Every structure is written in C-alpha cells, then in structure tokens.
Amino acid sequence: MKTLSLMPMLAAAVLAAGVTAAAAQELKIGYVNSERVLREAGPAKAAQAKLESEFSKREKELADVAAKLKTASEKLEKDAPTLAEGDRSRRQRDLVEQDREFQRKRREFQEDLNQRKNEELAGVVDRANKVIKQIFETEKYDVILQEAVFAGPRVDITDKVIKALNGAK
Known part of the structure; x- marks a missing residue:
C-alpha cells in the first residue's frame, strides 16, 4: 500500500523536473564579468x-616630501648624540609637525x-x-x-560587451 501512494508523488516529481528542464532549455542566459570589463575595455x-x-604631479610631490622626511629623520638620528637637548627637541618637534602635515596631504590626495x-x-x-x-x-x-x-563560457558575453564598448565612441 505504501508503494502505491508513493507512485503519484514520484510521477509528479518526474513530470515537474521534466517541465523545469524544458523551460530552462528555452531560457537565454548571459553573464558579464564586470571586473574584466572595468579592467580591459577601452x-x-x-x-x-x-x-x-x-x-x-601630486603623487610625485608626495613622494618627494616623504623622501625628504626620511632623510631628515635619518640625519636627526645620526646627529642626536652630539646635539644639545634643546636643539634635539626642537628638531624632533619640527620633524613630527612636518610628518603630520605630510600625512594630512597624503590623506587628502587619497580622498581626491x-x-x-x-x-x-x-x-x-x-x-x-x-x-x-x-x-x-x-x-x-x-x-x-x-x-x-560560476559561469560557463557558453553564457559568458563579456567579450561582446568589451568589443561593443571599444567600438562605441
């Protein structure tokens, strides 16, 4: 008796799977790799x-300031033992202030x-x-x-999109 009651459900499941497979074959699906488009398109x-x-230009200026700060820091480290306490403190404060200004400019650059x-x-x-x-x-x-x-090559239309973007003005 239990096998008889399972038969209609099994038949319905097989029929539903068949209808779903047929509907899926009629669908036309495409996939576009957006990252690739943003990397390769003209x-x-x-x-x-x-x-x-x-x-x-701004990036080069920031690199120059960073190099100058590094040089000044190395010079202070080298000269520190021979400097008077007041001179060493003043140069350290100047260096900290210059570094703070450099960090601010770098943040502004990055935000822009x-x-x-x-x-x-x-x-x-x-x-x-x-x-x-x-x-x-x-x-x-x-x-x-x-x-x-995941997307198979059969549905991947990324190349079409890139070609169309490269051809469009």
Whole structure:
C-alpha cells in the first residue's frame, strides 16, 4: 500500500523536473564579468590613464616630501648624540609637525583620487550597462547576470560587451 501512494508523488516529481528542464532549455542566459570589463575595455583604460595624468604631479610631490622626511629623520638620528637637548627637541618637534602635515596631504590626495576614480568608473559602468541592455534587447536574452559564483563560457558575453564598448565612441 505504501508503494502505491508513493507512485503519484514520484510521477509528479518526474513530470515537474521534466517541465523545469524544458523551460530552462528555452531560457537565454548571459553573464558579464564586470571586473574584466572595468579592467580591459577601452573606456576603462582611458579613464585610468586620465586619472594617472591628473594625479601624477601630486603623487610625485608626495613622494618627494616623504623622501625628504626620511632623510631628515635619518640625519636627526645620526646627529642626536652630539646635539644639545634643546636643539634635539626642537628638531624632533619640527620633524613630527612636518610628518603630520605630510600625512594630512597624503590623506587628502587619497580622498581626491578615490572620488575621481569613482566618478570616472561610474561613467564607464553607465556606458557598459547601456551596451549590456542593447545586447539584451537585440539578441533577445531572458536574463543577463553580472555577478555569479560560476559561469560557463557558453553564457559568458563579456567579450561582446568589451568589443561593443571599444567600438562605441
């Protein structure tokens, strides 16, 4: 008797699995590796180059100040035994103050850089999303994912997106 009551449930499960498999075969799914798009697409590379040119002067200035601070610190360490207590204290205070100013400028630089990077990347992401939407509509996808744990090469359309971004002006 128990085997007879299991048969309808088993048949329903097999039928449901068959219907689900058939529906899944009809779906057109795409996957885009956003990280790769932001690394390899022409507009992303152009944005990176623009940021580098925009911030390279300030970065070099900060590196120069850091080198000067290091040299001054080493000189103080070397001269400390022969300096009078007052001179050593004054130079240490000066060095601490210069380092504090350097740290402030470095923080400001990093904040400015991060803000500009976010602005530039937002523009690239917006363009990429428009390209993805265009591919979605023209090639009649049911769903295009940008985040996935695993995606096979059959559904990966990242190269299409990169080519479209590189071709678009």
